Amino acid sequence: MQAQLETLSGLERRLSFSVPREEIGKQVDARLKRVAKTAKIAGFRPGKAPIKIVAQQYGFRVQEEVLGETVERSFGEAVQEQKLQVAGYPRFEPKADAAEDGDFQFIATFEVYPEVAIGDLTGKEIEKPTLTISDAEIDKTVDILRKQRTRYERVERAAADEDRVIIDFKGTIDGEPFNGGSSDNYAFLLGKGQMLPEFEAGIRGMKEDETKDVEVNFPADYHGKDVAGKTAVFSITVKNVAAALLPEVNEDFAKAMGIADGDVTKMRDEVKKNLEREVRFRLKARAKENVMTALIEAAPVDLPKSLVGLEIGRLAEQAQADLKQRGIDPKLVPFSPAMFEAQAQRRVHLGLVLAELVKANGLEAKPEQTKAIIADLAENYEDPADVIAWYYEDRQRLAGPESMALEDNVVDFVLSKAKAVEKPVSFDELMGQQG
Structure with missing residues (x-):
């Protein structure tokens, strides 16, 4: 198969290729014979209709199917030969000036993945928020719990x-x-x-x-x-x-909070433990966000429009699903691609950069890391063992914890190269509360 590759602009490419008409004809004939064995045609018992009549009824559809499959396979072989990484989905069109009795000729227009080069992170300052839980934060949380039981x-x-x-x-x-x-x-x-x-x-x-x-x-x-x-x-x-x-902080209140013997000190210890876990998650999330921003700044790259478009579609679907869960008809809320474009661009950019960084530095999640994250998540539930078992019952459920472990590896790697600047944050700011 002959193929000609052109660079249109930036990441956009155009591939011209042909598919032998004789090869398509042979495949169509073979498939029509298989169709004829079960085809239901008026006036004939199944499988007994002449091949010419079968071709008259099914020929066009079969040729479209064969041609479509062959074009996709030929395109795949061509990009493999050219060592191209296709981003998104190609657009196929028949060549306008192709001879009617010659080979089928097509043009595929598509984008390729960009080369990602991550700049030097040494010396780059990245904020790492810090917060230590004290009695004041415990008191404030207990007060919130009291207000919830007003x-x-x-x-x-x-x-x-x-x-x-x-x-x-x-x-x-x-x-x-x-x-x-x-x-x-x-x-x-x-x-x-x-x-x-x-x-x-x-x-x-x-x-x-x-x-x-x-x-x-x-x-x-x-x-x-x-x-x-x-x-x-x-x-x-x-x-x-x-x-x-508001209820008093006493034995009855502690029992209402799940402390069987009503010990207020134990209740405060439990509040502190839960707070420290939540604060740890939030501090990690903020540090991760700062690291991701630093990576984007260190690795400017052309973004494939096709990937951004696909991400916009996914974000819009998520937004509509969220509305449905809240009992709101998505048709009542006007959505436009522009609403999701910036977020989609950031996510695609990060996806490209992270893929390169992980591959180049071996930052894939290790099984023991995933296991530790699942154990940490399970601590939020009454029976952690059941939660851990639930994750390992289905391989797909591990995708979330594995992604978290990978992101932790990326954050640790970047902070080891860059200059981490610790910045204390207030409890109210971190937890998103009013004073």
């Missing part, structure tokens, strides 16, 4: 921030009720921004069984288009005011 008790005073209030309200705009403007026995926490500021301000200071009219101006960008930018008057009746009561 109960509310009715009070006879005026409503204040942090209270749970139950109200009836009826809203009107220009004296007319509007959709979504009324509700009975509506409960919410005052001062948490769950309602519009003017609405909450009107309720603040009201007592049980008190009724008041409150004027509320809807913002111009309010999500409800029917009321956006308009002024409404709400008639509000407070049905109940309840103060928040």
